[in-house]
Amino acid sequence: MRSTTRRxxxxxxxxxxxxxxxxxxxxxxxxxxxxxDDASGEAGGGEGGGEEVLVxxxxxxxxxxxxxxxxxxxxxxxxxxxFEGLVTTEPGGTEIVPQLATEWEASDxxxxxxxxxxxxxxxxxxxxxxxxxVCYNFDRxxxxxxxxxxxxxxxxxxxVMGGYAENEDESLPESLYASCEATGDLxxxxxxxxxxxxxxxxxxxxxxxxxxPAALEEYGADEIGGSAEEPQFTGTYGTEHPTGTGPFQFExxxxxxxxxxxxxxxxxxxxxxxxxxxFRPIADGPARRQALESGGIDxxxxxxxxxxxxxxxxxxxxxxxxxxxxGYIGFQQTTPPLDNPxxxxxxxxxxxxxxxxxxxxxxxxxxxxxxxxxxVFGYAEDVTTYDYDPERxxxxxxxxxxxxxxxxxxxxxxxxxxxxxxxxxxxxxxxEDLEAVGFTVNPIGAPWNPDFLDAALSGGAPxxxxxxxxxxxxxxxxxxxxxxxxxxxxxxDNPELRDLLNQAEAETDEDARAELYQEANRIIMDDLPGLxxxxxxxxLAFRPGVEGFVPSPVQNEDFAVVSVEPAE
Amino acid sequence: MLxxxxxxxxxxxxxxxxxxxxxxxxxxxxxxxxxQALLGERATPEAVARLNELYGFDRPVLEQYAAYMGRVLQxxxxxxxxxxxxxxxxxxxxxxxxxxxxxxxxxxxVTLGIALGYVAARRHLTWVDSGAVLFSLIGVTIPxxxxxxxxxxxxxxxxxxxxxxxxxxxxIFTDHPTGFYVLDGFLVGRPDVAWDAFLHLVLPAVALxxxxxxxIARITRASVLDxxxxxxxxxxxxxxxxxSTVNRRHVLRNAMLPVVTIIGLxxxxxxxxxxxxxxVFAFPxxxxxxxxxxxxxxxxxxxxxxxxxxxxxVVTNLLVDIAYGLIxxxxxxxxxxxxxxxxx
Numbered sequence: 001m002r003s004t005t006r007r008x009x010x011x012x013x014x015x016x017x018x019x020x021x022x023x024x025x026x027x028x029x030x031x032x033x034x035x036x037d038d039a040s041g042e043a044g045g046g047e048g049g050g051e052e053v054l055v056x057x058x059x060x061x062x063x064x065x066x067x068x069x070x071x072x073x074x075x076x077x078x079x080x081x082x083f084e085g086l087v088t089t090e091p092g093g094t095e096i097v098p099q100l101a102t103e104w105e106a107s108d109x110x111x112x113x114x115x116x117x118x119x120x121x122x123x124x125x126x127x128x129x130x131x132x133x134v135c136y137n138f139d140r141x142x143x144x145x146x147x148x149x150x151x152x153x154x155x156x157x158x159x160v161m162g163g164y165a166e167n168e169d170e171s172l173p174e175s176l177y178a179s180c181e182a183t184g185d186l187x188x189x190x191x192x193x194x195x196x197x198x199x200x201x202x203x204x205x206x207x208x209x210x211x212x213p214a215a216l217e218e219y220g221a222d223e224i225g226g227s228a229e230e231p232q233f234t235g236t237y238g239t240e241h242p243t244g245t246g247p248f249q250f251e252x253x254x255x256x257x258x259x260x261x262x263x264x265x266x267x268x269x270x271x272x273x274x275x276x277x278x279f280r281p282i283a284d285g286p287a288r289r290q291a292l293e294s295g296g297i298d299x300x301x302x303x304x305x306x307x308x309x310x311x312x313x314x315x316x317x318x319x320x321x322x323x324x325x326x327g328y329i330g331f332q333q334t335t336p337p338l339d340n341p342x343x344x345x346x347x348x349x350x351x352x353x354x355x356x357x358x359x360x361x362x363x364x365x366x367x368x369x370x371x372x373x374x375x376v377f378g379y380a381e382d383v384t385t386y387d388y389d390p391e392r393x394x395x396x397x398x399x400x401x402x403x404x405x406x407x408x409x410x411x412x413x414x415x416x417x418x419x420x421x422x423x424x425x426x427x428x429x430x431x432e433d434l435e436a437v438g439f440t441v442n443p444i445g446a447p448w449n450p451d452f453l454d455a456a457l458s459g460g461a462p463x464x465x466x467x468x469x470x471x472x473x474x475x476x477x478x479x480x481x482x483x484x485x486x487x488x489x490x491x492x493d494n495p496e497l498r499d500l501l502n503q504a505e506a507e508t509d510e511d512a513r514a515e516l517y518q519e520a521n522r523i524i525m526d527d528l529p530g531l532x533x534x535x536x537x538x539x540l541a542f543r544p545g546v547e548g549f550v551p552s553p554v555q556n557e558d559f560a561v562v563s564v565e566p567a568e
Numbered sequence: 569m570l571x572x573x574x575x576x577x578x579x580x581x582x583x584x585x586x587x588x589x590x591x592x593x594x595x596x597x598x599x600x601x602x603x604q605a606l607l608g609e610r611a612t613p614e615a616v617a618r619l620n621e622l623y624g625f626d627r628p629v630l631e632q633y634a635a636y637m638g639r640v641l642q643x644x645x646x647x648x649x650x651x652x653x654x655x656x657x658x659x660x661x662x663x664x665x666x667x668x669x670x671x672x673x674x675x676x677x678v679t680l681g682i683a684l685g686y687v688a689a690r691r692h693l694t695w696v697d698s699g700a701v702l703f704s705l706i707g708v709t710i711p712x713x714x715x716x717x718x719x720x721x722x723x724x725x726x727x728x729x730x731x732x733x734x735x736x737x738x739x740i741f742t743d744h745p746t747g748f749y750v751l752d753g754f755l756v757g758r759p760d761v762a763w764d765a766f767l768h769l770v771l772p773a774v775a776l777x778x779x780x781x782x783x784i785a786r787i788t789r790a791s792v793l794d795x796x797x798x799x800x801x802x803x804x805x806x807x808x809x810x811x812s813t814v815n816r817r818h819v820l821r822n823a824m825l826p827v828v829t830i831i832g833l834x835x836x837x838x839x840x841x842x843x844x845x846x847x848v849f850a851f852p853x854x855x856x857x858x859x860x861x862x863x864x865x866x867x868x869x870x871x872x873x874x875x876x877x878x879x880x881x882v883v884t885n886l887l888v889d890i891a892y893g894l895i896x897x898x899x900x901x902x903x904x905x906x907x908x909x910x911x912x
C-alpha cells in the first residue's frame with residue numbers, strides 16, 4: 001500500500017507538469033520494459049494484507065436487490081450472493097440440488113410439493129428461517145398487485161407461474177401457484193393448480209429466493225410508488241436492506257460506483273473465504289479489461305472474444321461458462337419452398353456449420369445439433385444430424401421436384417448476440433453455401449429491433465437468423481419456449497410434439513421427463529422447423545491468485561468459495 | 569446592464585422550448601421501442617402493448633410532449649425505466665461526479681491552454697511556437713476515447729501510476745456527504761481518501777481537457793499575435809514601458825476577449841466529451857448513465873439529461889456574454905442600441 005502511494009505521489013506531480021510532458025513520458029514509458037512488472041496488479045491501491053477483498057467487474061449496476069423484481073444478470077448476480085432459495089443448481093451445471101430445502105417430494109398427482117427445510121438457518125437480521133418464512137415469501141409474490149403485476153417488474157414470477165391471486169389484466173393466465181402451507185416448523189407444502197415439473201427447476205431462480213419477512217415489511221419491499229404510468233421503487237428494502245440467508249450480507253451501495261457485501265459469519269454452511277466482496281460496474285468492455293490489467297478489479301464477466309487470447313498470453317485465467325444458448329436458422333413453413341421437408345433437409349446438408357463456427361465464433365463455441373445446449377437435461381445424443389454434404393443437398397433438391405429455389409433470407413444488422421456475435425458474417429457464409437447448391441438468396445438485412453424481430457417472430461421472414469439464451473436450466477425453457485404452443489414464428493405445428501411437450505411439462509419424475517424431452521428433440525430434428533447451428537461459451541477472466549470460481553451455465557455462481565491471494 | 573441580462577434571459581424560453589420539442593421527437597424516432605428493450609426479444613405482443621399503455625408510449629407524441637412539459641415545469645423529469653427512480657434524483661446524484669471531472673478538466677484546459685498559447689505567441693516562429701501549434705493540432709484531432717485508452721494503457725496498465733477507472737479505490741469505504749469526492753475526503757477527515765479521489769480524476773480530466781486545451785491555446789496564440797501587432801502596443805513599447813507592464817496591461821487584457829468567449833463554448837464541449845470520457849474510464853457520472861440509458865431506450869433519462877445539459881450550456885453562454893460586457897463596455901452598448909429599430 002505504502003509504496004503504491006509513494007509512486008502515485010510522484011506520478012501526480014509529474015502529471016501536473018502538463019499534458020505535453022505527460023505525452024513525452026508516455027513515449028518514454030513505452031521503451032522501459034522494466035517498469036511493467038512492479039506495477040501490474042496493484043495500481044488500484046494494493047492489497048490491505050490479510051483483509052481479503054474480492055473485486056469483481058460487472059457490466060452494469062444492479063437495478064434493485066430484490067429477486068422478485070429483477071430479470072437482469074447484474075441484479076441477479078448480487079441477489080444470488082445475499083439470498084438463497086429452496087433449491088439451487090449444482091456448481092457448473094443445471095441439475096437441481098438442495099439449498100434451503102434439504103429434500104422434497106411431489107404428490108402422485110403432481111399438485112402438492114412438500115419441502116423439508118434446513119435446520120438452524122437464520123436471516124442476516126437474526127430472524128429464524130422456517131416454513132412460515134417460506135410461505136410468507138410465496139404469498140407475497142402471489143399477491144402482487146398494481147404495478148407489481150407488470151411483466152417487467154415480476155418477470156420470472158409471470159414466466160413461471162403465469163398469474164397472481166387477483167389478475168388485474170385479463171390477458172394474464174391463471175396462476176400455477178395455488179397456496180403454501182406451513183405443515184410443520186420446518187416443512188412447507190406448496191400446492192399448484194396443475195402439475196408442472198418446470199416448477200422445481202424454476203425454484204432455483206433468484207426470483208424465488210427467500211427473504212426475511214421482518215425486513216421485507218420493515219423496509220417497504222412492496223412499496224412501489226409513482227403512478228401506473230411511472231412505477232418507481234420507493235421502499236428502501238431493495239436498495240439498502242436486502243436481507244437473506246446467503247454467505248454474504250449487504251453492506252453498502254453507491255450506485256454507479258460500487259456495491260459492497262461482507263461475509264456472513266453466521267452462515268449455516270461453509271463461510272465465505274473472502275471477507276469482502278465488491279461489485280464494480282464498468283459498462284465498457286475494453287475498460288473492464290484494462291481495469292483487470294491495472295489491478296482495479298480481480299476478475300470480470302463478459303470478456304470480449306477478441307481479448308481472450310491476449311489475456312491468456314499475459315497470464316490471466318480464462319474461465320468458460322458452459323454454453324447455455326443456441327443460434328439457429330428459422331424456416332417459415334407457410335412459405336414455399338420451405339414448406340417442403342426435402343428442401344429444408346437440403347438446406348441443412350448444404351450449410352457448412354463447422355466452417356461458420358471456426359470462422360465467426362470465439363474459441364469454445366460448438367456446432368449445435370438441436371434446439372438446446374448439451375448442458376440441459378433432455379438433450380438427446382441420437383437426433384438426426386445433417387452433415388455438410390452439398391452433393392446430398394443437390395440430390396434432395398432434385399428429388400423434391402421443386403424448381404423455384406428463391407428464398408428471402410432475413411438477418412439482423414448492427415446487433416451482436418451471444419449466439420451470433422456477427423449476424424452479417426454468418427449470413428454471408430450461409431448464403432454462399434446455399435447458392436453453391438442452387439438456391440437464389442435474397443438478402444434482407446433489417447435493424448434488430450423492431451423491424452427484424454417483428455418480421456421473424458410474426459412469420460414475415462421466410463428464413464432468418466435468430467437464437468435464444470436460456471433463463472433457467474430446464475428443457476422447457478428451450479424447446480418449450482419454441483414449440484409448446486403454435487407460434488407464428490415457425491408456421492409449424494405438430495400436434496404429436498405439442499402433446500409430448502405438455503406431457504413433459506406435467507411429468508414430475510425427472511428421469512421420465514428427460515426421456516420425453518429427448519423424444520421431443522428427435523421429432524423436432526426430423527421435422528426440421530429450423531436448423532440449430534451454434535452454441536457459444538462466454539468467457540470470464542481472473543487475475544492469477546484468484547481461485548475456486550466455478551462458472552455456471554445459468555450464471556448461478558458462488559463467490560463464497562472463491563479465494564484471493566494478494567496480488568504480488 | 570440589467571435590461572441586457574433580462575432580455576437574454578427571456579430569450580432562453582423559446583430556445584429551451586424549441587430544443588425540448590426537437591429532443592422529444594428525436595428520442596421517439598429512435599428505432600425500436602422501450603417496451604421491447606425492457607421485456608426482451610421474445611416478449612409477447614400483449615406484454616409489449618400492456619407496457620406501452622402503462623408508460624403512455626402508445627399515445628400521440630404531441631399529447632405525450634404536453635404532459636411531459638407540464639411535469640418538467642414542476643421539476644419532475646419522470647422516472648427512469650431502468651432504475652425505476654426519479655430522473656431528477658438520479659441526475660442530482662450523479663452530477664457531482666461529472667461536475668468534479670469537468671471543472672478539473674476546465675482548470676487544466678484554461679491554465680495550460682492560455683499559458684501555452686501565450687508562450688507560443690511571444691516566441692513566435694521559434695521551435696516553441698511550432699511545437700505548440702503541432703500539439704494543438706494533434707490535441708484537436710485526437711478523439712477522447714482514443715486518447716483515453718492511450719493514457720490508461722501508458723499510465724495505468726503499464727506504469728501503474730494512476731488508477732484506471734472509477735472514482736475511488738473499491739477497497740476504501742467512506743461516506744460522501746457532498747458527492748464531490750476530493751472535497752468529501754477532507755470533510756470526513758480522510759486526506760488519503762481525498763488524495764485517492766484526486767488520483768482517480770487525473771487521467772480522465774487530462775483526456776477530457778485535451779481538445780479544449782488545444783483550442784484555447786490556438787485562440788490565445790492568434791489573439792496575442794493580433795494584439796501585439798496593434799498600434800497601441802507599439803506605442804506602449806515605444807514609450808519605454810517595462811515589457812511586463814505592456815504584456816499585462818495592453819496585450820493580455822485585450823487578447824483575452826476572444827479567449828473568454830471560447831472558454832464559454834468549451835463548457836458545452838466538455839460536458840459532451842464527458843459522456844465518452846466517463847465511459848472509457850468507467851467514471852460513474854451522468855455521462856456513463858446516459859450511455860446506459862440510450863442502450864436501454866430509457867426515454868426519460870435521455871431527455872432529462874440533455875435538457876439539463878442544454879440549460880447549463882445556455883446559461884454559461886449568458887454568463888460569458890455578461891463577462892464579455894464587463895470586460896468591454898462597447899459590446900453592451902452595441903447590443904443595447906442594435907435591436908428595437910431592427911439593427912443597422
